[in-house]
Amino acid sequence: MGVIRTDRWMEEDFGRPEVFCKNIKQAGKDVKDFYRYLQSFGMYRPSGQSKQTFLSLKEKNAWEKIAALKAKYQKLWKGPDPDIYIFPIRAGNGFGFRKSRGKSGVTLPDAVFLFLGPVRDEKEWEALLIHEYHHAARMSRLKRPLMEYTLLDSLVFEGLAEHAVLEYLGEEYISGTSRLYTGRQKMQAWHRFFAENLERKKSEKIHDDLLFGRRYVPNMMGYALGYFLIEEFKNTHAFSTAKCIGLASETFLTKNFK
Structure with missing residues (x-):
């Protein structure tokens, strides 16, 4: 639980997301279909631009910063401890969903997926974490399939x-x-x-x-x-x-x- 070190997955297999997506326990048996599902919400496709985004996220310590933010709001809201997966956002950000300011995400009952890009103001990352983690916290209260x-x-x-x-x-x-x-x-x-x-x-x-x-x-x-x-x-x-x-x-x- 907590922030999963997806940066380590991408260091080894950045160009083959279908390979490391097997590590996502929520993916189920059809990993390729799950990767397509994540793409529909903004997950990267391998390219030179998305690789640069990944390197920028590492340089800015995105994994550590998201972990600190998650701990903050978990305490404030007495929230759950879902798996949190961070990946670069799709290059061009032209996928039509939450296409604003270099960020997107999707939440499942026990997992939060954050798709991040380089931003001038890192509060944009916090805004995304608030939004998606709020979903997880509300789901944990309502307890419905x-x-x-x-x-x-x-x-x-x-x-x-x-x-x-x-x-x-x-x-x-x-x-x-x-x-x-x-x-x-x-x-x-x-x-x-x-x-x-x-x-x-x-x-x-x-x-x-x-x-x-x-x-x-x-x-x-x-x-x-x-x-x-x-x-x-x-x-x-x-x-x-x-x-x-x-x-x-x-x-x-x-x-x-x-």
Whole structure:
């Protein structure tokens, strides 16, 4: 548990991620498929540019710094101790998910994957760690199988994680997706697409279509709405990340969303 020394894996097999991905216990039997899954969230493909990113991460002691940050927020939130894997972000950062400021990530119930690039301000790394580790901490409270989470759960996951970034680092560090669209646009999307689908589970295709804004839904609308839900909740309720991290998702549906 804790920060896994993936830098040592890459020192030996940087050009063959499928080889060292066998060391990831969450990968299961189909390692190539799991590597493709991580790529969809921003993990590097071997190239000269991604190798330079790796060397930069080593030079800046990214593994040690992430370990210190994880310890900080684990103590603040009385959180779990998941495996944390650090890899370079995909060169060009053109994969469409959280494509902002040289960082991306994805969280499973017992693992956090951070894809990092060279940044001028290392608080960007902290913002990503806050967001993804918040997911892990909330999952540890809710104790539900990953594919059983509903669309409402996912909206609240994303909204709470970005409000944690806001609380600990300030507005400068929240994701661009949190600030997409006007309040009117978000409420229109809520009534048109989301309100009748809140119980759709992560195992259903429509869940991700709505969350990420695919096909007929505005791009990343689920993320924007998640942030908006928590913002509206904070207008009428006392809020802190530490106190609200484990509350049921339905708690955050104020009267405008019922």
